[in-house]
Amino acid sequence: MTARVLDGRATAATIKAELAERVAALSARGRTPGLGTVLVGEDPGSRAYVSGKHRDCAEVGIASIRVDLPATASQADVEAAVARLNADPACTGYIVQLPLPAAVDTNAVLELIDPGKDADGLHPTNLGRLVLRVKEPVTSPLPCTPRAVLELLARHGIDLAGKDVCVVGRGTTVGRSIGLLLTRKDVNATVTLTHTGTADLAQHVRAADVVVAAAGQPGIITADMVRPGAVVLDVGVSRVVDPATGKATLRGDVDPAVADVAAWLSPNPGGVGPMTRAMLLANVVDTAERLAG
């Protein structure tokens, strides 16, 4: 068997075209959305992601505001950047690129983001509303990568109702929150959350109809662990530097041989990554529309 491709690039392009129309309508009313980014330090992966987000904005007509701080930035410097974006009327939503340098208290920074401008859906208020299933008076932005996974499956006609989903990894941006989305009544999946303390990872993965690999461990999901016909989403991404050439390549959590076993596989790159960026734009446009009334 060779798995069908969950094509994140093509799907993200479709979504961006839809968003461009909504942005044009907002701009015609003088309400152009603006996405801000705060990037601290020189990590090449983070720089590449942030640059990609600004390219996406230009493509769909969203204004963008880029704040780059040196790796030596203090807690106060990062907090000041957040305060400026909170106060800037041109910025309707923004993100603080993670991870922050170890010297910066990440949770303290996330708490200071105006929950109404939290394009990542990572503010405690918004994560709390996700737990509480608050829909009124505001629907909180959903975390981008979990939303990306659901949207990628939905747009390929894959229904999750009654399915067993194994999530691998308990990180902030994916593993910890995706189960809240997957177990909503309108999705109705059953979720197992596995992590580095799981006794027998292979056993849980093998039992799953759908595997969401978000561990950040290159190749951790191998073909022998996957049930034939399963749907596999390769979410984790690592930069692996070849010691011989010094060249960096992106490696996903899923071993390429899984394509011989799975029914559907999201490639990495080209799968959930571009969808995450599209969902960030969607969060910004949703918020701008709500503000515009």
Ligand SMILES: Nc1nc(=O)c2c([nH]1)NC[C@@H]1CN(c3ccc(C(=O)N[C@@H](CCC(=O)O)C(=O)O)cc3)C=[N+]21
């Ligand atoms: N506050 C915050 N929000 C995030 O959403 C966030 C974050 N911090 N920190 C890091 C992770 C990682 N992440 C990716 C986004 C897009 C691609 C992406 O578009 N990747 C392309 C390849 C890009 C390339 O070639 O460099 C692809 O998969 O095809 C990947 C990874 C968002 N994250």
